[in-house]
Amino acid sequence: MPHLAVEDLRASYGALEVLRGISFSVEKGELVALVGPSGSGKSTVLRVLMALNPPSSGRVQIDDISIDYGKSGSVRAARDRMAVVFQQYNLFQNMNVMDNVTLAPRKIKKWPVAEVEENARALLAKVGLTDKHDAYPDELSGGQQQRVAIARALALKPEILLLDEVTSALDPELVNEVLDTIGELAADGMTMILVSHEMGFVREVASRVIMMDAGEIIETGTPAELFDAPKSQRAKQFFSKVLRH
Amino acid sequence: MNYTFQYGVVWRDFDVLIDGALLTFQLGVMSFWGGALIGLFCAAVKTYGQRVFGILVDFYVVFITNTPALIQIYFLYFGLPEIGIRWSGELCVVIGLTLNAGAYLTLIMRAGFLSVRRTELEAAETIGMSRLQQIRFVIVPHIAKTIYPALANFFIVILVMGTSIGAIIGVDELTGQAINLSTVNYRWLEYFTIAALMYVVLTFIASIGLALLGRWAFRVKAKVF
Numbered sequence: 001m002p003h004l005a006v007e008d009l010r011a012s013y014g015a016l017e018v019l020r021g022i023s024f025s026v027e028k029g030e031l032v033a034l035v036g037p038s039g040s041g042k043s044t045v046l047r048v049l050m051a052l053n054p055p056s057s058g059r060v061q062i063d064d065i066s067i068d069y070g071k072s073g074s075v076r077a078a079r080d081r082m083a084v085v086f087q088q089y090n091l092f093q094n095m096n097v098m099d100n101v102t103l104a105p106r107k108i109k110k111w112p113v114a115e116v117e118e119n120a121r122a123l124l125a126k127v128g129l130t131d132k133h134d135a136y137p138d139e140l141s142g143g144q145q146q147r148v149a150i151a152r153a154l155a156l157k158p159e160i161l162l163l164d165e166v167t168s169a170l171d172p173e174l175v176n177e178v179l180d181t182i183g184e185l186a187a188d189g190m191t192m193i194l195v196s197h198e199m200g201f202v203r204e205v206a207s208r209v210i211m212m213d214a215g216e217i218i219e220t221g222t223p224a225e226l227f228d229a230p231k232s233q234r235a236k237q238f239f240s241k242v243l244r245h
Numbered sequence: 246m247n248y249t250f251q252y253g254v255v256w257r258d259f260d261v262l263i264d265g266a267l268l269t270f271q272l273g274v275m276s277f278w279g280g281a282l283i284g285l286f287c288a289a290v291k292t293y294g295q296r297v298f299g300i301l302v303d304f305y306v307v308f309i310t311n312t313p314a315l316i317q318i319y320f321l322y323f324g325l326p327e328i329g330i331r332w333s334g335e336l337c338v339v340i341g342l343t344l345n346a347g348a349y350l351t352l353i354m355r356a357g358f359l360s361v362r363r364t365e366l367e368a369a370e371t372i373g374m375s376r377l378q379q380i381r382f383v384i385v386p387h388i389a390k391t392i393y394p395a396l397a398n399f400f401i402v403i404l405v406m407g408t409s410i411g412a413i414i415g416v417d418e419l420t421g422q423a424i425n426l427s428t429v430n431y432r433w434l435e436y437f438t439i440a441a442l443m444y445v446v447l448t449f450i451a452s453i454g455l456a457l458l459g460r461w462a463f464r465v466k467a468k469v470f
């Protein structure tokens with residue numbers, strides 16, 4: 001049984017259907033990359049999974065739990081198991097790094113404080129921010145903020161981490177530090193869905209690539225299969241553009 | 246022009262004026278915090294509540310902000326006894342000013358609700374925060390920080406202009422005490438210069454207190470002047 005199974009997922013913004021029957025699955029420990037042209041619906045997939053947008057139909061299953069996005073208990077279960085980091089830095093501006101990372105485990109999960117703080121220190125060390133516990137988001141670079149955001153997401157001990165173009169708002173010289181962090185997580189066996197335009201990085205770390213266009217999945221395969229020998233015309237066009245440089 | 250200032254009498258009554266100033270301070274603080282709670286609640290209702298309740302909030306805000314605070318307090322003090330509700334002058338001032346502040350603070354805080362970054366709220370949502378937790382952990386600190394100057398200014402308005410209305414219905418706050426004392430020995434100029442100075446000192450203390458609170462709690466780089 002796959003860790004995450006998505007079946008015939010549909011979602012709309014008003015009259016515009018932006019997900020038109022998406023099906024894929026993710027195995028435990030796998031890093032699946034979601035690629036495709038702008039507006040193809042990649043972010044919407046992650047937003048629906050995290051219950052930020054309602055699906056109009058379809059099934060989402062995590063292990064043997066079927067998620068009903070109309071029910072708050074079920075939404076909570078989804079958010080317990082998955083965590084997301086978006087492109088725009090969305091740290092809490094009024095809290096320092098440590099509080100950003102520990103707020104949810106302490107105040108919402110009500111886990112023991114000592115344990116939460118120890119875990120947070122370990123996570124911040126992992127993302128290379130040991131010396132920034134007391135800094136506020138506006139005192140950090142974009143890359144540092146994204147690494148805090150990853151630590152904050154991991155502090156809730158999710159089983160699946162969703163990353164939506166976490167490097168695309170960064171200056172080029174800051175991209176690598178964030179990609180390194182993601183690479184380490186992948187090596188640790190974290191299950192991840194990664195939306196990214198960094199094709200070189202995707203080729204390196206993804207076990208599978210899913211290419212989307214206009215709300216549909218066009219092609220799925222290993223990075224080598226898709227990048228070097230895409231089958232469909234649309235995939236050929238897309239990869240010839242994004243892989244050229 | 247042969248008025249001779251006689252501050253001696255006034256010094257004798259200094260402690261009475263100090264009592265008045267203390268009452269002024271209490272009335273101002275209570276009304277402001279009461280109003281802040283109402284403002285927060287109403288702004289939340291307008292942002293997240295059903296439309297009907299939003300419209301009720303609009304009525305409240307429009308009604309209060311378009312009538313003088315003096316009339317509102319008169320209504321409580323002279324109007325309510327007609328239907329059997331008799332409150333002390335102090336209580337009428339606190340309730341009247343609280344309702345008054347609540348309406349203005351609804352407007353101020355609503356701006357705060359609307360200016361929170363959507364991405365920050367979505368992050369809060371995905372890490373499992375309920376609406377109330379989002380308000381408490383994300384929106385309130387954001388409001389406190391971004392509209393701090395507006396809030397601090399409004400506190401001064403309530404403290405100085407609001408509370409002095411009490412004098413008219415016999416509340417012995419600072420203005421009231423100055424009037425009481427002057428009517429005994431007619432040293433109006435002396436009492437009122439001292440009272441005015443006390444207002445300045447009160448405002449000064451309040452500003453420093455607010456600036457320190459802002460720096461300590463919300464990292465606001467608030468200036469005292």
Ligand SMILES: Nc1ncnc2c1ncn2[C@@H]1O[C@H](COP(=O)(O)OP(=O)(O)OP(=O)(O)O)[C@@H](O)[C@H]1O
Nearest residue numbers: 013016018036037038039040041042043044045165
């Ligand atoms: N808030 C919104 N309101 C209306 N339409 C939206 C909204 N957000 C996205 N859309 C539309 O939904 C479609 C899918 O958008 P989505 O953000 O999922 O694409 P994406 O693949 O993530 O694109 P990008 O690579 O540019 O981030 C697009 O056509 C977009 O215009």
Ligand SMILES: [Mg+2]
Nearest residue numbers: 042043044165
């Ligand atoms: Mg996107």
